Amino acid sequence: xxxxxxxxxxxxxxxxxxxxxxxLPCALPVxxxxxxxxxxxxxxxQAGRLLDRPGHAARGSITVLVCAGRVRAVRDGFVDAAAFxxxxxxxxxxxxxxxxxxxxxxxxxxxxxxxxxxxxxxxxGISKGVADHAYEAAVNARKxxxxxxxxxxxxxxxxxVTLALRDAVAAGKLxxxxxxxxxxxxxxxxxxxxxxxxxxxxxxxxxxxxxxxCDGVEACRKAVRRQIARGVDVIKIATTGGVNSxxxxxxxxxxxxxxxxxxxxxxxxxxxxxxxxxxxxxxxALALRAGADSIEHGTLMDDTDLKLLRQTGAYxxxxxxxxxxxxxxxxxxxxAYTGEVRQKIEWRIGITGQALERAVPAGVKIAxxxxxxxxxxxxxxxxxxxxxxxxxxxxxxxxxxxxxAADLLGLADEVGSLEPGKRAxxxxxxxxxxxxxxxxxxxxxxxxxxxxxxxxxxGAALGIR
Numbered sequence: 001x002x003x004x005x006x007x008x009x010x011x012x013x014x015x016x017x018x019x020x021x022x023x024l025p026c027a028l029p030v031x032x033x034x035x036x037x038x039x040x041x042x043x044x045x046q047a048g049r050l051l052d053r054p055g056h057a058a059r060g061s062i063t064v065l066v067c068a069g070r071v072r073a074v075r076d077g078f079v080d081a082a083a084f085x086x087x088x089x090x091x092x093x094x095x096x097x098x099x100x101x102x103x104x105x106x107x108x109x110x111x112x113x114x115x116x117x118x119x120x121x122x123x124x125g126i127s128k129g130v131a132d133h134a135y136e137a138a139v140n141a142r143k144x145x146x147x148x149x150x151x152x153x154x155x156x157x158x159x160x161v162t163l164a165l166r167d168a169v170a171a172g173k174l175x176x177x178x179x180x181x182x183x184x185x186x187x188x189x190x191x192x193x194x195x196x197x198x199x200x201x202x203x204x205x206x207x208x209x210x211x212x213x214c215d216g217v218e219a220c221r222k223a224v225r226r227q228i229a230r231g232v233d234v235i236k237i238a239t240t241g242g243v244n245s246x247x248x249x250x251x252x253x254x255x256x257x258x259x260x261x262x263x264x265x266x267x268x269x270x271x272x273x274x275x276x277x278x279x280x281x282x283x284x285a286l287a288l289r290a291g292a293d294s295i296e297h298g299t300l301m302d303d304t305d306l307k308l309l310r311q312t313g314a315y316x317x318x319x320x321x322x323x324x325x326x327x328x329x330x331x332x333x334x335x336a337y338t339g340e341v342r343q344k345i346e347w348r349i350g351i352t353g354q355a356l357e358r359a360v361p362a363g364v365k366i367a368x369x370x371x372x373x374x375x376x377x378x379x380x381x382x383x384x385x386x387x388x389x390x391x392x393x394x395x396x397x398x399x400x401x402x403x404x405a406a407d408l409l410g411l412a413d414e415v416g417s418l419e420p421g422k423r424a425x426x427x428x429x430x431x432x433x434x435x436x437x438x439x440x441x442x443x444x445x446x447x448x449x450x451x452x453x454x455x456x457x458x459g460a461a462l463g464i465r
Contacts, residue, residue, distance in 0.1 A: 042065065043092045046097050064424075064426070071422050071424050073420055099445065100428065105368070105427065105440070106149065106401055107149045113373070130161060140377040141177060145175055145177050147379070151409065152177045153409055156182065160230065177448070185238065185277070186214060188254055215259075238254070239276055240255075240284075243322070252282055253280055278298060297371075310362065317368070318369070321374075357391045394437040428444055429443055
């Protein structure tokens with residue numbers, strides 16, 4: 001081999017090695033990582049009342065020992081640091097004796113890259129670039145964390161922005177909630193998440209670059225594998241039309257049984273759960289028969305759907321907060337939505353909550369999710385008030401945002417309750433959210449992975465990091 005050829009071969013090998021080094025971290029799902037780097041010191045959190053296991057009664061005068069980012073012990077009474085030899089001399093005592101403490105909240109359905117919608121959102125989609133969306137997502141992640149939501153499932157990301165944000169937060173580079181990410185959602189051509197809807201034909205080639213539309217079994221299997229190759233944690237699909245779809249095709253089924261089954265089977269082959277956007281009863285049933293793990297929105301749920309939800313054990317994620325976003329935008333600008341979209345929004349506002357009112361007495365498993373992005377980020381806790389208004393109790397609504405959501409996201413061993421060994425995600429409020437769930441709109445103190453991220457109590461610093 002000549003010297004020139006050896007140099008070329010060595011260079012080619014080096015470049016290939018570098019390429020793998022750069023690509024491999026992106027292929028690792030966030031659940032295989034250890035979230036953000038845990039603090040090495042210990043904290044002793046003294047809580048006036050503690051809802052350590054939502055679904056069980058709150059406890060009074062409790063102390064939680066936190067070390068290395070995890071709950072180490074939960075003891076009755078206000079216990080001093082000296083009572084915990086493992087805490088060491090440097091343990092910090094956090095006085096929340098006049099506050100109600102509970103686990104960090106979980107939002108199972110967000111879109112962190114934006115909270116623009118309607119005509120404004122359509123314009124932003126072609127006028128803003130990836131860098132713009134990246135900064136926007138980082139800001140929205142901070143708002144979400146400040147609202148007391150320490151874990152989210154992001155169900156829509158076209159450019160890899162939230163996949164990268166997920167990893168940056170996990171590495172401790174940026175403040176934000178723990179992110180379970182779906183990458184780019186999958187739909188059929190002309191389905192709810194077809195990126196070309198509402199744009200003129202000559203723009204379609206530039207817009208449809210993410211490979212998220214599929215038609216037929218093989219194409220749908222490939223679409224799933226494409227997202228898994230990007231390192232997603234969960235697969236998101238649409239089996240029905242959507243309220244914000246810029247097409248007058250209704251809200252019924254828009255995917256065939258074999259297509260949905262191919263998507264779910266492929267995702268499950270790779271041990272990924274499947275979240276399904278579905279409004280119409282036919283599309284809900286289709287998804288559940290295929291083995292979906294959650295139904296998002298579920299607006300027109302019927303008796304067959306309720307039976308299938310119970311039989312399969314899938315979760316229902318109501319996303320009632322979307323109506324707040326719709327109402328607020330229309331109040332600012334009556335022309336914020338046009339054509340078929342405006343008609344669907346008016347319908348959605350009128351029917352919101354009716355499916356939840358049927359699901360609660362039917363014994364369906366419910367997980368908290370807002371669809372933040374349609375509604376404003378940082379206002380996630382508005383969902384609690386709507387859930388209680390439509391049939392849930394404050395306790396069951398909190399369960400939906402803690403233990404239930406943790407189970408849905410596959411994180412039940414890590415978050416959702418405050419038990420030894422679990423991540424130290426805690427929030428504190430004034431008042432009792434079990435009597436007034438709107439208290440959760442005013443979270444005053446947030447700890448994630450043992451680090452205090454927010455403290456706005458009297459005399460405390462704002463936004464501790």
